[in-house]
Amino acid sequence: AQSVWGYDSDNGPEHWHENYPLAKGDKQSPIEINSKDVQHDSSLSPWHASYDPGAAKSILNNGRTCRVVFDDTFDRSVLRGGPLTEAYRLRQLHLHWGSSDDHGSEHVIDGVKYAAELHMVHWNPKHGNFAGALKQPDGVAVVGIFLKVGKTPKAEMKRILEEIDNIKTKGKEAPFHHFDPSILFPKSRDYWTYHGSFTTPPCEECITWILLREPIEVSSDQMAKLRSLSKNAENEPVHPLVDNWRPPQPVKGRIVRASFK
Numbered sequence: 001a002q003s004v005w006g007y008d009s010d011n012g013p014e015h016w017h018e019n020y021p022l023a024k025g026d027k028q029s030p031i032e033i034n035s036k037d038v039q040h041d042s043s044l045s046p047w048h049a050s051y052d053p054g055a056a057k058s059i060l061n062n063g064r065t066c067r068v069v070f071d072d073t074f075d076r077s078v079l080r081g082g083p084l085t086e087a088y089r090l091r092q093l094h095l096h097w098g099s100s101d102d103h104g105s106e107h108v109i110d111g112v113k114y115a116a117e118l119h120m121v122h123w124n125p126k127h128g129n130f131a132g133a134l135k136q137p138d139g140v141a142v143v144g145i146f147l148k149v150g151k152t153p154k155a156e157m158k159r160i161l162e163e164i165d166n167i168k169t170k171g172k173e174a175p176f177h178h179f180d181p182s183i184l185f186p187k188s189r190d191y192w193t194y195h196g197s198f199t200t201p202p203c204e205e206c207i208t209w210i211l212l213r214e215p216i217e218v219s220s221d222q223m224a225k226l227r228s229l230s231k232n233a234e235n236e237p238v239h240p241l242v243d244n245w246r247p248p249q250p251v252k253g254r255i256v257r258a259s260f261k
């Protein structure tokens with residue numbers, strides 16, 4: 001069995017706790033959100049992202065996801081407001097998706113699994129650097145956007161998907177510039193928020209989750225494009241990069257707040 005964690009039967013989410021004990025913590029992500037248990041919080045302010053398109057650096061396949069990385073050496077692309085009391089710096093965005101359109105998201109909303117879930121990862125510069133931030137309960141903020149399959153391809157996703165052909169296999173990286181990820185946001189700013197963790201090892205419980213209620217629409221062809229990525233390196237046996245999602249974890253009494261009624 002491979003010692004490195006992944007999403008296969010011998011190294012998947014049920015095994016992560018063997019090398020990453022935090023995986024069995026009380027504030028793990030993702031979770032199932034049931035609208036009946038959500039508390040509307042009228043004191044929650046709107047969130048705001050001000051991203052510099054020039055901060056986009058590259059797009060890579062690390063064998064577990066497709067990730068776009070940004071320059072986070074200063075307050076260049078920041079997220080503020082909502083449940084956050086400080087400005088958090090955009091570090092990277094990535095996705096989780098399924099092997100077919102009927103599943104793939106990590107968070108599940110009233111029993112609904114979306115085809116994919118896009119995560120925009122930000123960290124709190126008051127903790128010095130990302131490695132320091134992930135040791136703090138208020139260290140990281142992730143905006144989650146659900147991808148729903150419909151008739152219309154999301155034009156804004158095209159930029160990312162066009163690059164897929166250049167990063168087919170694990171370890172491939174390509175330059176990725178002039179990209180403002182806020183074009184991916186849906187119209188509505190409505191969100192749920194709760195405190196949780198990385199959905200991958202090391203599963204640190206450092207994340208303020210901001211999950212957008214309105215999914216963005218992508219086409220089935222766009223999802224197929226994402227599924228054409230491989231988890232193997234070049235000239236290794238081909239293993240499609242699909243089903244890179246962690247199932248919902250115990251809520252353990254946590255409160256999920258909604259910015260909307």
Ligand SMILES: NS(=O)(=O)c1c(F)c(F)c(-n2cc(CC3CCCCC3)nn2)c(F)c1F
Pocket residue numbers: 119121134140142197198199200201202
């Ligand atoms: N799904 S998620 O919860 O949004 C999510 C995230 F928020 C992340 F920040 C990461 N993450 C992982 C690392 C490597 C670091 C390697 C050194 C130890 C810390 C992690 N960089 N960012 C991540 F992989 C991920 F899946």
Ligand SMILES: [Zn+2]
Pocket residue numbers: 094095096119199
């Ligand atoms: Zn993620």
